[in-house]
Amino acid sequence: MTSSSPGRLPDDTCDRDPIWDRELETASYEQAVARATPAWEKQFAYLMERSPYYARKFREAGIGHARVGLKDISRLPFSTKQELKQAIDDAPPFGRNLCVPLEQVKRVYQTSGTTGAPSVIALSRSDIETWTVIGARSYFATGIHDHSSVLTTFGAGPFVAGHTHFVLSRIGSRSVPVAPGDTERVLFGLKAGLADTLLSTPSFAQYLANRLEKSEPDPAAMELTHVVTGGEPGGGIPAIRDHIQTVLGATVTEVMGIGDIAPSLFGECPEQEGMHFCGDGHVWAELVDPESREPMMIETGAVGELVYTHLTREAMPAVRFLSGDIVRIGPSPCECGRNTFRMRVIGRRDDMFIVRGVNVYPSAILAVVGRFRPRVTGRARVIRKTSDVSVPPPVPIEVEVPDGSGADGGLTEEIETAIHSALTFRARVVLIPEHAFGESGYKTRLTVERP
Numbered sequence: 001m002t003s004s005s006p007g008r009l010p011d012d013t014c015d016r017d018p019i020w021d022r023e024l025e026t027a028s029y030e031q032a033v034a035r036a037t038p039a040w041e042k043q044f045a046y047l048m049e050r051s052p053y054y055a056r057k058f059r060e061a062g063i064g065h066a067r068v069g070l071k072d073i074s075r076l077p078f079s080t081k082q083e084l085k086q087a088i089d090d091a092p093p094f095g096r097n098l099c100v101p102l103e104q105v106k107r108v109y110q111t112s113g114t115t116g117a118p119s120v121i122a123l124s125r126s127d128i129e130t131w132t133v134i135g136a137r138s139y140f141a142t143g144i145h146d147h148s149s150v151l152t153t154f155g156a157g158p159f160v161a162g163h164t165h166f167v168l169s170r171i172g173s174r175s176v177p178v179a180p181g182d183t184e185r186v187l188f189g190l191k192a193g194l195a196d197t198l199l200s201t202p203s204f205a206q207y208l209a210n211r212l213e214k215s216e217p218d219p220a221a222m223e224l225t226h227v228v229t230g231g232e233p234g235g236g237i238p239a240i241r242d243h244i245q246t247v248l249g250a251t252v253t254e255v256m257g258i259g260d261i262a263p264s265l266f267g268e269c270p271e272q273e274g275m276h277f278c279g280d281g282h283v284w285a286e287l288v289d290p291e292s293r294e295p296m297m298i299e300t301g302a303v304g305e306l307v308y309t310h311l312t313r314e315a316m317p318a319v320r321f322l323s324g325d326i327v328r329i330g331p332s333p334c335e336c337g338r339n340t341f342r343m344r345v346i347g348r349r350d351d352m353f354i355v356r357g358v359n360v361y362p363s364a365i366l367a368v369v370g371r372f373r374p375r376v377t378g379r380a381r382v383i384r385k386t387s388d389v390s391v392p393p394p395v396p397i398e399v400e401v402p403d404g405s406g407a408d409g410g411l412t413e414e415i416e417t418a419i420h421s422a423l424t425f426r427a428r429v430v431l432i433p434e435h436a437f438g439e440s441g442y443k444t445r446l447t448v449e450r451p
């Protein structure tokens with residue numbers, strides 16, 4: 001099996017499968033509000049009754065038991081990851097925001113704990129089903145259907161990404177699980193024709209394309225026709241996407257979620273113009289200004305931070321959760337028939353740094369570096385010597401180059417000039433060979449902080 005052309009999956013109308021909820025995903029904004037309002041009213045009363053954390057938070061914000069409608073939800077205070085973590089630490093193991101009896105907690109995931117001790121995410125039986133429904137919509141939107149054979153590198157361990165295995169089962173596709181970082185087994189599975197679809201982070205898909213480009217006479221001859229990336233920004237960056245598609249002869253689409261809300265919330269259809277929101281009916285999404293936190297309209301061209309509110313979550317619901325994801329809203333409706341808003345991630349607030357008053361996201365640096373392929377592999381990382389948001393120029397950037405490529409005296413200067421031209425800050429580029437840069441089996445940290 002070969003792809004008809006990179007960037008286009010074979011035609012497969014989604015309205016013939018029950019996974020695609022036509023009523024929800026083609027609804028107008030007004031219809032979405034009308035459908036979500038009863039759920040939110042019920043959820044608000046539920047929080048006031050069951051969540052000591054939110055009952056207190058709302059009272060301290062001057063909001064009593066008087067109902068706050070969905071159109072007025074901006075009156076409610078934001079929730080942050082740090083606040084929800086503190087609520088757990090105050091009353092372990094599940095915290096003051098657990099809204100169900102302990103015996104109703106049926107699954108527990110853990111966060112990675114990269115900035116401290118891991119936190120926990122508790123799910124009731126209903127929450128598990130909700131995650132599966134939203135995930136099935138998201139992956140179905142990407143083009144994964146019951147006829148797909150999917151090799152997934154998302155582990156089934158403590159992290160929420162493991163819920164993907166339940167989602168694939170719901171869709172009805174064939175699942176070929178491989179542990180994160182097991183490159184040789186991934187290569188075996190793809191070369192043996194075990195799968196036509198690969199789920200991975202974009203950094204791993206890029207690493208795989210670079211490796212196969214050097215080792216195989218025709219990597220596109222494999223059965224692989226589709227790559228779905230997630231877990232980090234990158235699959236929507238043209239320089240990264242185009243290279244993966246060209247080398248592997250496969251269409252690249254994206255998915256995105258966030259553990260505190262749902263592991264899958266967005267899925268990009270084969271039109272490849274951004275990820276559709278797939279959480280309608282269960283999650284309410286807002287857009288706020290990244291600096292002022294004032295509400296923004298979700299409309300074409302708007303750039304802001306996504307904020308989420310659970311409408312049906314039982315165990316550990318969140319209200320106005322600041323995601324940290326800075327996105328640009330794309331046009332709707334889509335040729336695929338979906339009317340839910342779609343977006344492209346610009347970067348993570350946590351990864352952003354400031355150079356002389358200019359906000360910089362590492363994904364923008366990747367987009368510039370990618371222009372220099374094949375003299376570079378496309379991977380790069382910013383080296384920050386402190387955790388300060390403000391970084392003085394020149395900014396240290398490591399750029400990966402192919403092993404054995406030899407000295408290229410002009411490349412460093414060319415990349416530095418391109419970064420200054422596109423992003424208006426001075427960089428100090430250091431070229432790092434592949435063997436020293438390191439393999440990326442899960443995520444590549446675009447920003448590395450060193451004490």
